[in-house]
Amino acid sequence: MTPKILLDDVHKSFGTRSVLKGISIEVAQSEVIAFIGSSGSGKSTLLRCVNLLESIDDGAIFLDGVDISAPGLNPDPVRQRIGMVFQSFNLFPHMTVLQNVSLAPHKVLGQSKKESESHARELIARLGLSDRADGYPDQLSGGQQQRVAIARSLAMNPEVMLLDEITSALDPELVGEVLDVVRELKSNGMTMLLATHEMGFAKEIADRVCFLHEGQILECSSPAEFFTNPTHQRTQQFLQRVTEAGRL
């Protein structure tokens, strides 16, 4: 079966600084992959490359067997199929929650305004934010904003979700409500790539955990394997540091 997403020897550098140095990974339909690694290891860059927000220098990225990283390819149709949620929520501050969620289905998918709004209201209700639909983003808590950001992506009915440290800007007591949404997505079979510092969550939700170090994937294995029996020395060191910091 063709993998949902295939990264083949992906390279990316900013100027002379090489950030991704040959990333290869296969992601099956409905698989959840968690990328962990220290700050600056290239997690965000990797996800941004998959969303075509950054163009890669070498290698290729396939979605359902189709090369989406070919130079000159129009990125917009691809991005409609791949949702992305960012660390800093980047909701549109001049629009209400409802407008944030219904804008892209209306403008990009060509749904009627009414259709996109009623669909958006359903999504907003599903994420427990019905009473906030007509408020503006800056009137919401961080957790609520992040749930709106997820709803905004889901409104496009994406086949894949990229979640870049979506809880790291949140107060600890707000993390749970956002992670609940991700659990729900998994149970519905969403293919997801997530960058995270929440080891406990990676352990619980990921089918595979991948350790990224200086732009390379050092190892990728099931959470049980990864957290109890890491093979690579760097991974052991990283996990030890995390354990000492009390985050595992």
Place this chain on the structure above:
Amino acid sequence: MVPEMSDHSGTSSLSQDSTQRPLSRRQVFERRQKRRSLLIALASSLAVIGLLVALIPQTPGWYKVKRSFFNGPILDETFPALLRAFVKDIQIFLWCAPCILVLGMLLAICRNVRSPLLFPLRLFAAAYTDIFRGIPVILTILLIGFGVPGLGMDRPWNSPYLWGSVALILAYSSYVSEVFRAGIESIHESQRAGARSLGLSTSQTLRHIIIPQAIRRVIPPLMNDFVSLQKDVALISLIGPIEILRQAGIDKSKYANFTPYVGAAIIFLLLTIPETRFVDHLMSRERRRTSGTAVR
């Protein structure tokens, strides 16, 4: 599918009982402080004004200045005509302003396009703003106002109103485009990333996400430019139209007295002072909104 997550964010009950509470120590202190500052400001202003009023008439030339600049009867006589002429200024302002806004925005957008196909557009916009920002408005008015009618075109096309207005539009659209451009560039890159990741195209992102936010941000500096425009309309008098400054000049010659200029200045102030106060108010509101409360 996701379980309903209720939000226990009960709107605070604090705000209700705060009105009934007696003034806090800080509030009492601040009120007294405020009253004292007000008294001091009032007293010092009165002292300065009083001094000026007492001293200026002592100067040797005062009676002459008073007669030729602050001449009550002449002011009474010329003021109505000045007011009527000022209507012309307002008309010119009113048809220039929308043209300036549209042209300024188009130029700002042109300077933002990254497509190589549209590079000539970008180059043109950059050259345009460089040129018209670099020439004093008055020169633009003179060059266009005397130059273009010299082409000898027929009736409506040789009007100084037309070409004076065109000169103002050219000059001010270059200023305004810079304001818009700064506004567009001030929108954080993450807004663009958020929009593009949803599949919005470059132009959809510009139109629905970037420009609406940029406009909100630049309203105060824009209004500043329009207060200046209001005043610079008077420069058109140099190429012929009888607007307020021209009318004042005519009256000056007629009465051999400068009072009509003072009258014109008063009319401008009646309009521009409220305008600038309003802009200041908008600006300080924006500052408060973006930078939190003032620090002592």
